Amino acid sequence: MSLDRVRIGFLPLVDAALPILAREKGFGEAEGLEIELVRDFTWATVRDRLIYGHSDAAHLIAPLAIATTLGLDRPAVPLSVPFVLGLNGNAITLAPALAEAVAPKAGLGDPWEVGRLLAEEVRRRREGGRRIRLGVVHRYSSHNFMLRYWLAASGIRPDEDVEIVTISPAFAGDALAAGEVDGICVGEPWNSAAVDRGIGQIVLVTAQIWRRGVEKVLALRSDRAEADPDLVQRLVRALHAAAADFVEPHSLEPNAAILAQADYLDASPTLILRAISDRILLTRGTEPLHIPDFMFQYREAANFPWVSQAAWLYSQMLRWDRLPFSAAASAKAQKVFRPDLYRAALAGRGAPLPGASSKLEGAIAGETGVGSTQGRLLMGADHFFDRRTFDPERIEDYLVDLQ
Template sequence: MSLDQLNIGFLPLVDAALPILAQEHGFAEQEGLHLNFIRDVSWASVLDRLLYGQTDMAHMLAPLAIAATLGRGRPAKAVSVPFVLGLNGNAITVSLKLAAALAEPGLLGEPYSVGKRLKDEIARRATLGERVKFGVVHRYSSHNYKLRYWLSECGIAPDSDVDIVTIPPPFAADALASSEVDAICVGEPWNSVAVERGVGQIVLVTAQIWRRGVEKVLAMPADRLEGNRDLAERMVRALHRAAEHFVDQSNWDTNAALLARSQYLDGSPKLILRAISDQLLLASGTDPVHVPDFMFQYREAANFPWVSQAAWIYSQMLRWDHLDYNAADQTRAEQVFRPDVYRKALTGLNTPIPGANAKVEGGVSQLLGAGSSQGRLILGADPFFDHRVFDPTQLKKYLSALPNP
């Protein structure tokens, strides 16, 4: 059988797992696809390759897909997201010097208490003419937005009280080791690399900031998707089967070894396995701890592209780019996420599919049965740490209620 060849752009991160596993375990071949992988070191390069036609699809930051569509930082080109590659999976790792002021070694901090201690440390350093510097992976990343969300709720002004700079994920631990930054917010395995090297301590994970926060996505040019919906739907099915395989504990060792290969993450199977199994070593010399839902996959329609998640990203883009609300831009941002493609691809398979395209984000406090067009869908708690909720139909009202330190 002749297979359709697809070039897939990615960065060496654990949340690139699903397309890699789809190829390695034959799920892509079952859909008549062969995936060729092109590894980069920065998100800017991944986006450039996608928009200039060097790749067909990409492992992508969800906010970057929306920024490209809206023309933030470059000429606008519409990007579509038919599948979410996972929720959360990032952490905030700080230098050992800063960690001593923020949290106990080997224990995750509580967001408000860590924030209060950080605020005190920022004030102390200001008296010495010093500033705390954070590294994030891209301006248009969930890392940047969740970090800022946490800082601002704790009374820290991200644009004036601290410095936030961009560092590609593979260089994040190096930047911490060289004291170029005091802290990083990055995906695995790069937090664990910093801990293993003895240059950092994990003090928070982004799942503590937003329990079900959208992270990486499968992105493709919108015109390519519209020109070949069947291709996109086959890819969605292959990724869906890879996600089911990913969450099966009996596959964890095998998958960690696959992802660690030189052509993929080129890293330690031990560190990758920790991320897959939600077991993180927070500080050198301590025991790994279980971090529930650190990297969330498959269950609760985790891979469904909720347009309400796209709308939340747009709200943060307005907030931190200091832009005025534009209803047409909200619609364009929401249209980047394509639940219609996901739904069409998986109809008839044994998997729950949400009946709606949007929901109130942060509004579920306990297990909740949700409307579905197929199967029985149960959603778990998805709170923001400040207990606010985000209704995409009330975006302006939501923004007006957020702190503005």
């Protein structure tokens, strides 16, 4: 059988797992696809390779797909997101001296308490003539937005009280070791690598900031998605099959070994296994801690591209870029996420399909049955740490409330 080749750009991160597993475990081939993976080291390069046609699709930070569509940091190119590659999976890792001042002696801290202590340390260091500097992977990343959300709620003004800089994920630990930054907010395995080197301590995970925070996505140029819907549907099905495999206990060790290969993450299979099994080492010399839903996948329609997730990301762009609300731009941002393509790919395949395309984010307190057009769908708690909710139809009111 002749296979259709699909080139997918990615960064060496654990949440690139699904396209890697779709290639290595035959899920792509089962859909008539020959998946070719192209590794890069910066999100800008992954994005540029996609928009200039050097790749067909990309493992991409969700906000960057929206920013690219809106033309916020370059001429606009419309992108489409038919599939979410995973939720959560990031952490905030601080240099040991700073972590000692703000984090508990054992276990993860409470976001409010860590934030309170960090605000005190920020004030002390500013009085001494130096701002704390924190590294994120891109200006338009969930890492940046969740870090800022937590800092602001803790009484710390991003860009004024602290400095936030951009670092490639693979080099974030080196920047921490060199003292160029005091902390990093990155994806795995790079937090765990910093812990293993003794140069950092994980003090919070981003799942504590937004329990079901959207993270990486599959992105395509919109013109390509419209021109070849059959290819998009087959790719979505291959990734969905990989997601089902990802959560199987018997697949954990084999999958960690695959991801660790030199062509992919080129990292320790032990660190990768910890991440995909939700067992995270916070400090060198301690035992890994089980953090439920650290890297959330497959269950609860985790791969469904909720339009309300795109709306929340857009609200954070307005907040931190200090942009005025635009109904037209808001609509364009929300149309980047394509639940219609997801549904078309999985209709008749047994996967639970949400009946709605948007929801009140942060409003689910515990396991709740939600309407679906196919299958039975239960959703778990999705709260923000400050217990705010986000209504995608009231973005302006939401931003006013945050002031």
